[in-house]
Amino acid sequence: MTDLSKLLHRKMPLAAWIIDIEQSSVPWCNEAAEALLEDSLSDIKSGQRVIGSELKDRLSLYLEALEIGDALPFKWPFVAKNGAQFNVHGSVISLGGARKGLSVEAHPVPPSRISLENLSSGLLSQFTTLSFAVFEQSGVYVEASKCFVEHFGDIKHVRDLFAVSGAANSFIRRLAERECLSQEIMLSTKNGVRWHKIEVSYQPTTNVVYLLTHDIQEERDHEVALYRLNNYDGLTHLPNRNLLYQQLESALVNARKRNRQFGLLYLDLDGFKVINDNFGHRVGDELIQRVAERIKDSIPSGACLYRLGGDEFVVVLENTKAVEELESIAESIMQNASNTYPVAKMEMMITASIGIASYPQHADDIDNLLKNADAAMYRAKSTGHNMYCVYEYHMADNINAHLTLGGGLRKAIEEEQFILHYQPKIRLPDETIVGAEALIRWIHPELGMISPDQFIPLAEESGLILPLGKWVIRRACRQLQEWREAGLAPIKLSVNLSSRQFMQADLVDMVQIALEETGVDPQYLELELTESMLMADAQQSIEKLHSFRKLGLTLSIDDFGTGYSSLAYLKKFPIQTLKIDRSFIQDLGQGCDNDAIVKATIAMANGLNLKVIAEGVEERSQVDTLNGYECQEVQGYLFSKPLSSDDFVSYLKNHNLTI
Numbered sequence: 169m170t171d172l173s174k175l176l177h178r179k180m181p182l183a184a185w186i187i188d189i190e191q192s193s194v195p196w197c198n199e200a201a202e203a204l205l206e207d208s209l210s211d212i213k214s215g216q217r218v219i220g221s222e223l224k225d226r227l228s229l230y231l232e233a234l235e236i237g238d239a240l241p242f243k244w245p246f247v248a249k250n251g252a253q254f255n256v257h258g259s260v261i262s263l264g265g266a267r268k269g270l271s272v273e274a275h276p277v278p279p280s281r282i283s284l285e286n287l288s289s290g291l292l293s294q295f296t297t298l299s300f301a302v303f304e305q306s307g308v309y310v311e312a313s314k315c316f317v318e319h320f321g322d323i324k325h326v327r328d329l330f331a332v333s334g335a336a337n338s339f340i341r342r343l344a345e346r347e348c349l350s351q352e353i354m355l356s357t358k359n360g361v362r363w364h365k366i367e368v369s370y371q372p373t374t375n376v377v378y379l380l381t382h383d384i385q386e387e388r389d390h391e392v393a394l395y396r397l398n399n400y401d402g403l404t405h406l407p408n409r410n411l412l413y414q415q416l417e418s419a420l421v422n423a424r425k426r427n428r429q430f431g432l433l434y435l436d437l438d439g440f441k442v443i444n445d446n447f448g449h450r451v452g453d454e455l456i457q458r459v460a461e462r463i464k465d466s467i468p469s470g471a472c473l474y475r476l477g478g479d480e481f482v483v484v485l486e487n488t489k490a491v492e493e494l495e496s497i498a499e500s501i502m503q504n505a506s507n508t509y510p511v512a513k514m515e516m517m518i519t520a521s522i523g524i525a526s527y528p529q530h531a532d533d534i535d536n537l538l539k540n541a542d543a544a545m546y547r548a549k550s551t552g553h554n555m556y557c558v559y560e561y562h563m564a565d566n567i568n569a570h571l572t573l574g575g576g577l578r579k580a581i582e583e584e585q586f587i588l589h590y591q592p593k594i595r596l597p598d599e600t601i602v603g604a605e606a607l608i609r610w611i612h613p614e615l616g617m618i619s620p621d622q623f624i625p626l627a628e629e630s631g632l633i634l635p636l637g638k639w640v641i642r643r644a645c646r647q648l649q650e651w652r653e654a655g656l657a658p659i660k661l662s663v664n665l666s667s668r669q670f671m672q673a674d675l676v677d678m679v680q681i682a683l684e685e686t687g688v689d690p691q692y693l694e695l696e697l698t699e700s701m702l703m704a705d706a707q708q709s710i711e712k713l714h715s716f717r718k719l720g721l722t723l724s725i726d727d728f729g730t731g732y733s734s735l736a737y738l739k740k741f742p743i744q745t746l747k748i749d750r751s752f753i754q755d756l757g758q759g760c761d762n763d764a765i766v767k768a769t770i771a772m773a774n775g776l777n778l779k780v781i782a783e784g785v786e787e788r789s790q791v792d793t794l795n796g797y798e799c800q801e802v803q804g805y806l807f808s809k810p811l812s813s814d815d816f817v818s819y820l821k822n823h824n825l826t827i
């Protein structure tokens with residue numbers, strides 16, 4: 169071994185070592201070889217470096233045929249752990265006597281030659297699932313895997329891959345700077361532009377660029393779908409509550425920083441639940457879509473519309489100068505939204521109640537701004553549908569009262585905490601009492617008497633109007649029975665129906681049963697309906713009204729003139745009475761527009777053979793004017809406020825009606 173050491177100096181740069189094939193060992197190696205051997209060519213066993221059995225068998229075959237001094241007939245290629253490639257040359261030596269061994273040297277393979285050899289071998293094209301390609305540093309295409317070619321087609325230059333030329337240029341610039349990079353980018357494939365994750369590695373030894381691509385379009389699509397799901401309403405495609413909060417937060421930051429104002433409108437459709445419950449969710453959904461489109465068309469381009477869910481929407485307007493800007497949006501929405509909607513082959517009508525709140529006047533944080541706009545909306549709803557209210561400080565208390573009332577309503581129905589009051593109806597010109605309107609009152613155990621304006625909207629929204637409405641009809645029928653039994657001359661009693669009640673499928677049956685149970689002659693019961701209630705589905709309304717007529721009841725249109733007065737339809741409805749809304753009566757006889765409207769309405773009703781009653785009559789002058797227009801009946805505080813049952817009987821007696 170000492171001789172050999174002289175022969176092959178340990179410090180020589182080439183890795184060199186000796187193999188004793190018979191012993192499967194490596195009796196000597198120089199320093200350069202040590203690193204290589206450690207990598208893969210041998211193992212250490214019991215302190216001795218050994219070669220594997222496979223290599224031993226292979227080399228033994230050759231040794232048998234070779235003489236000492238002969239070179240091995242092959243180069244033995246291997247790649248070290250650090251990626252360096254070597255060809256190992258060997259020659260047969262004597263290890264003493266006739267015992268043959270092998271002296272080997274590892275020659276590094278010049279990198280460029282290897283890459284060119286490998287690349288031109290078409291090796292990459294064998295890869296079917298991994299998408300990668302090799303380019304010269306200049307970007308010229310060299311070779312690619314099968315999968316890459318199938319995905320991107322024939323490309324000549326790396327530039328051909330990029331969907332955006334700017335991205336291609338920056339990519340090539342970075343390559344020139346020999347950067348390794350990993351990024352998500354859009355690439356042009358045979359199937360169009362798709363998102364990819366790419367990894368690029370520049371190999372200085374070979375002067376080539378390796379590009380690995382991974383199509384992530386599906387992941388991107390999922391991300392986008394998830395984002396939409398979280399932030400947009402599926403039905404109307406409007407942004408939802410999440411995005412509303414985002415916009416409000418940024419609006420608040422901007423407004424605080426720049427000392428600006430912004431505001432919001434909180435919209436809730438009136439009686440939407442009724443439509444949903446009676447026509448089904450599909451019709452309800454379609455209506456919501458149409459309404460959303462209508463609202464969107466009614467707001468200025470700078471305003472954003474959000475759907476909070478159900479029938480609630482919010483409009484946000486930034487950089488406002490005055491609350492009037494928000495009010496004018498509300499007016500425009502109300503004007504457009506109340507026109508009919510063609511839905512499911514019907515002409516539907518729906519209105520909205522709107523609450524307005526503005527930063528900083530009405531609240532200085534988002535939650536309070538929303539809460540106050542909501543409170544203003546509640547106020548609009550309970551004052552009368554289809555209107556808007558700007559927030560005022562006491563409204564927040566009002567909403568609390570609403571919640572308390574709403575919670576107690578169910579219990580109140582169970583415990584029958586209600587009574588009916590009766591307001592006389594007076595015939596003109598002789599001013600005899602010919603009827604009464606039944607008006608509900610809630611006798612709350614703690615709050616006392618609550619007016620219907622405060623709880624009927626809640627009952628409608630919650631659906632409790634159905635049991636409540638049933639109670640009213642049964643109570644009114646019983647009252648007629650009691651008056652008859654008390655010997656009073658028969659009078660007509662009218663009952664208000666809510667829109668939700670009117671759409672109730674078994675309403676006609678329910679009324680019939682109430683009449684039969686009390687033995688009341690149906691001609692003394694009148695139902696008061698509103699125009700919008702009838703117009704929600706005019707065709708169905710006509711059928712229902714005919715069913716009521718068959719029972720023998722009379723039908724009246726309440727609040728005439730405030731809704732969608734379609735004269736064409738009016739002729740088709742089998743109604744007997746028009747009740748002119750009190751808003752037209754208030755300033756009657758003062759030569760204003762209302763005089764002409766009332767006069768024309770009465771003339772038209774007479775032409776259609778309908779009886780006309782004017783409500784809200786408070787002044788004698790109004791009676792005189794109405795008399796002049798040939799109005800048949802009046803009702804109002806001038807004659808009497810709504811009275812309890814006992815007071816009503818006294819009123820009848822005092823007015824000399826036959827008992």
Ligand SMILES: Nc1nc2c(ncn2[C@@H]2O[C@@H]3COP(=O)(O)O[C@H]4[C@@H](O)[C@H](n5cnc6c(=O)[nH]c(N)nc65)O[C@@H]4COP(=O)(O)O[C@H]3[C@H]2O)c(=O)[nH]1
Pocket residue numbers: 591606607608619620621624637640663664665666726727750783784785786803804805806810
């Ligand atoms: N300023 C003024 N007001 C007058 C005058 N004459 C009558 N009124 C009031 O005007 C309302 C007339 O009833 P409505 O328009 O059907 O309006 C009713 C009706 O829409 C609803 N409502 C009342 N009872 C029932 C009910 O049993 N069922 C349903 N669904 N709604 C009801 O609540 C509304 C309000 O009822 P009320 O508070 O009783 O208010 C009554 C009545 O007290 C007057 O000369 N001046």
